[in-house]
Amino acid sequence: MDADVIVVGGGVIGTAIAWRAARSGRNVILADPDSSDEPRTSDRASLVAAGLLGPVSESVFGEHDLLTLNLHAIERFPSFNAELERETGRSTGLRTEGTLAVAYDSGDLAALDRLTDFRHSIGLQAERLDARECRRREPFLAPSTRGGVFAAGDLSVDNRRYLAALRAAAAGAGVKTIEEKVTAATGAGVRTETGTMTARQVVVAAGHATRFVDGLPCEVRSAIRPVKGQILRLRHPGRMPHILNHAVRAIVQGHDLYLVPRTDGELVVGATQEERDDRDVTAGAVHDLLRDATTAVPAVSELVFAEASAGLRPGTSDNGPIVGSVGDGAGGGLVIAAGHYRNGILLSAATADAVTALLHGTDPHPAWRPFTPGRFRKATP
């Protein structure tokens, strides 16, 4: 037996799970082929993300279960993050100013109003602001900004610092990371490109690449698809004051984008959503993101263009994550924790809790019930 638990995948989900499993006394191996943290070469969506944790500002029509889960996740996040920071002595750059959603023209305002009505109808807090109040809170917004909505509960975190802290925590808790690509998994171990490893329990948290792992149920693998996202990292030049105080979501002539400021002067602008599985940064995406960002906040033009990168989100056929046991035994020998789509960082803490529960044979929080792998199993005809 090589370990109690083998975790497949070293993004925020897999690393959070490995850390918590090790903290609960298990002997854990984390397997990931990709040791690089260079976003241009690494196939790791966690590195490309913006780190906006916005259950309210992300909520859309028809995804009530997902909203419930996201609200559970954001409630859990701060204490998890605090423990992570305490245990590692690192900062993850958590910000708590909330999200200001703004509308650029009257069509955009109509769209934002419809979303706000919906959010109010399901009991969410979202404060309508007129144009003047939007610009009072964010003076660099375009003069033409028509209005906005403030979501006080949204958080943001520096996704790269967060992943680095999770890694440090996992290593500190005794997780052994090996640079291996897992090609197949069962409840008793994994096959890698170079050999096999055995364990009492196996967790597959390989993001969009979960679909390539043999041994997982067909219907689960085929429910996962890559959704390409391209994102920019801008930086304030030396003497320039920071142009945004909150995370800003903008609807600009029908296009959605977000601008997430960091305390260190970075401003993350994202993101495209493309049904593609390459990670090329394209001229068209960089152009469109800059066009929309400079339209919403003209001073963005003055920022330094630091990086453009692309990642593959693990999308699913119903936009919800897939967390639960699969395979023969009820004991939870083989667990999937994948398909977190746009909410990987937000859901990471709650996912680690849920998987820890599964590994101990107990039930995860009820908010997870709609998101088992079993939901993709077709009724036998």
Next chain:
Amino acid sequence: MDADVIVVGGGVIGTAIAWRAARSGRNVILADPDSSDEPRTSDRASLVAAGLLGPVSESVFGEHDLLTLNLHAIERFPSFNAELERETGRSTGLRTEGTLAVAYDSGDLAALDRLTDFRHSIGLQAERLDARECRRREPFLAPSTRGGVFAAGDLSVDNRRYLAALRAAAAGAGVKTIEEKVTAATGAGVRTETGTMTARQVVVAAGHATRFVDGLPCEVRSAIRPVKGQILRLRHPGRMPHILNHAVRAIVQGHDLYLVPRTDGELVVGATQEERDDRDVTAGAVHDLLRDATTAVPAVSELVFAEASAGLRPGTSDNGPIVGSVGDGAGGGLVIAAGHYRNGILLSAATADAVTALLHGTDPHPAWRPFTPGRFRKATP
């Protein structure tokens, strides 16, 4: 005596001079503080350039002497380049398809027509093409392209391969390169940050940084100023056919830009002209270049965004280069070869010839006469 000749500056001008001086039998030291070829960190305009050699498509009203010099330079370039390629066994990516200048809207066409009338009036060849003929030659031009002008004589070269070949040639001819920043120069040697070196003759070819070299005449130093240029490098993804056959200059709603294709699938898009001396790549410049490039050639959107970089051109107060002897002796102990502004690569071969002549005490080609350092000397009041 440390060398016969010390050349200050390792861009295309300095390196071409060093190579030719060494080939003429001199013992040459080339001093440059910057050994890196990483365009994000190196202060070397040669690395950022597009390599478009366009005396006709660059010619503008009121710069007749510069045009004459550029025409002399482009006549010289191919044989110089051929010798360089032969001697090093490297390709510089020279392309000879000519430049197609296109106008996007009717205002752009009026501007292009005025330039073409001027070029014809001074005897230059420039063939007017209607919209249909432009698109026949470049099918990916925007459907709205109003018309264009073809300059058959323009060349382009891959500036990075060209500099690398010059370096190899210089090294092969015995030039000794030292990583030192020169702070002062005379006709008998240089002072560096760490010591001094002596030589029979000194050539300062330090681009915009020539203005920082003590010992050069004040009026020459103050005639040189940095003109920031930002430029993009795009790349065709795997299976995509190359979208341009010629270098294309476009006037797009009043903005000038160029798109220079390479045989290896790179497409260089440039360039801003900014009166600034930082080398930050800005969100605004990247946006504007992509906006104009995708407007002129919509398929640019599909290209991979490979690099954005910024460099400082050595501009001068009359836009002409500064090549000639300065200081006391007529023997040419101290020579300046700087201020090449937008035409460094085009002028590199002819500049190497001119400086070689000066070092041998003979006269450069007459086209250089208007470009001596002495022209900035004010008549004594």
